[in-house]
Amino acid sequence: MRTLPKAAAFLLVIVLVTGCGDQRILEKQGFIQSTGYDLNETKNNEEDNRLMITVDIPKADPEQRMQRETLTTIAHSSKEAKILFAGQTELSLVSGQLRSTLFGLSLAKRGIWQHIDTLVRDPAISQRVKIVVVNGRAHDLLVRDYPQHPRAGQYIDRMLEKESTSMNIPLVTIYDFTRDYFDDGIEPIAPIIRESKKNISFDGVALFKKDRYITKIDAKQSLIFSMMKHNFKKGEVSMELGDGSKKQERLLFSSIINDRDVKVKRSAKGKFNIQINIVVKGSVLEYSGIHEISKDEDRKKIEKLMAEYVEREAAALMETMQKHNVDSLGIGKNIRNSMSYEEWKKLDWDKVYSNADIRISTRIVIKDFGKFK
Incomplete structure (x- = not known):
């Protein structure tokens, strides 16, 4: 009869220890919510094939003052950037919670398929990730602090969801863009957003020819x-x-x-x-x-x-x-x-x-x- 309480106590200790272990692991994860891609601008305006890549990461610890962390690096691709980001944070970066991918206008004019192709091939990234064009630089929009919206990535994602339900903007995912990119007789589109004085606003619909931005609808x-x-x-x-x-x-x-x-x-x-x-x-x-x-x-x-x-x-x-x-x-x-x-x-x-x-x-x-x- 005495062995049963001992066994129950032993199982309780295992559960508590396991729970604490999971909590520590979670706190060490950096769940990327938004990613921004821009052309790397050099001082002499020289040709540079590298990208300025920015990620927005919500903080899992509610006791911290900052509710998010933003990282920026110069790299040739998102996978190379992920390696470089490792030296900028104590968190282990993961892409499973990615919600939106932002492309600066200058990069969109050159073509964005090679960057979308990387996202399509990654099994950790959902096909429902939103594609957005930024009238300006995606970096500037992601790193800015909006007093009424502490988490910029979450702010962008929720704004896109809300506006798309009322048909004010098109909701374009990786799946939608890829389907129209390869299909005959149709070209891809994407919403355009821009940075305003106090918030982020919808700026129109981007019209593409294959993967290159051509013009927009107001x-x-x-x-x-x-x-x-x-x-x-x-x-x-x-x-x-x-x-x-x-x-x-x-x-x-x-x-x-x-x-x-x-x-x-x-x-x-x-x-x-x-x-x-x-x-x-x-x-x-x-x-x-x-x-x-x-x-x-x-x-x-x-x-x-x-x-x-x-x-x-x-x-x-x-x-x-x-x-x-x-x-x-x-x-x-x-x-x-x-x-x-x-x-x-x-x-x-x-x-x-x-x-x-x-x-x-x-x-x-x-x-x-x-x-x-």
């Missing part, structure tokens, strides 16, 4: 871009209606349900005619103008003005994408699906796309306009 047009690219629910957009006269009408269109469809026709001469049909349903909770939104007749006029606004903005975006020859909407995939594989391989889509006849048609439906009648 943040105010990002929801219109989403309407052209895919179906979605949620989101809101502010519209200024009219033809530029003094009596402008403004409204906030929210709770959006977007339905986008692409029709492809080919003429006898082989020319492609692409029609993008957009049907948008939503609620108007804020309106200022000359019409009575509660009247059916006036509401139809407002819906027409809203459709004209979307078509006008969408046409401008389409012109920009064709001008820079970036098929960010994936229209080439619709072309590819309308023909045989042999025909598609013979088609020079890059050349055809820039001169293709692409038109946008929009229909707006106001589901409701609030509780007030």
Whole structure:
């Protein structure tokens, strides 16, 4: 009978010792949450193939004053940087908790695939890691202290998650970028963020040609871009209606349900005619103008003005994408699906796309306009 309490006490000691061992190991781990890549800038602006790589590491010990640690080094690759980082910290760095990877604009213009390829090959890194372009240097954004947001990496990750749920920005992961990089008939995109005076703000949508940054879509047009690219629910957009006269009408269109469809026709001469049909349903909770939104007749006029606004903005975006020859909407995939594989391989889509006849048609439906009648 006495052996049972002794055995229980022995097991309790083992559990306590093991628990203490795990705690010490955890405190020695440096879980990288965000990584920033920039071109290495030399004093004489000489060509340098090395990178400035920055990592943001949250502190596991709540008793420490600093809630994070940032490390920066100059290296040829992220794996080389990891070795160099070992000499800058007492922590053992691991990448299993990586949430976002930031690329400075100068590096994005040169191409980022070789760096994404390294992330794809690492079994410790999730395919859900977010890809972000920084209008400026990723280093400056990561090392800065934001008083209201002690952990910059966590701040960036949560901001991207929140804004993407309302369709204000695209949420692009390693998987998404890699898929569009290798796929025919579509080019990758990524959100752009920038450093403001007191915080970090969304700066638009980066449009790539393969892995090189080409141009961007302004943040105010990002929801219109989403309407052209895919179906979605949620989101809101502010519209200024009219033809530029003094009596402008403004409204906030929210709770959006977007339905986008692409029709492809080919003429006898082989020319492609692409029609993008957009049907948008939503609620108007804020309106200022000359019409009575509660009247059916006036509401139809407002819906027409809203459709004209979307078509006008969408046409401008389409012109920009064709001008820079970036098929960010994936229209080439619709072309590819309308023909045989042999025909598609013979088609020079890059050349055809820039001169293709692409038109946008929009229909707006106001589901409701609030509780007030």
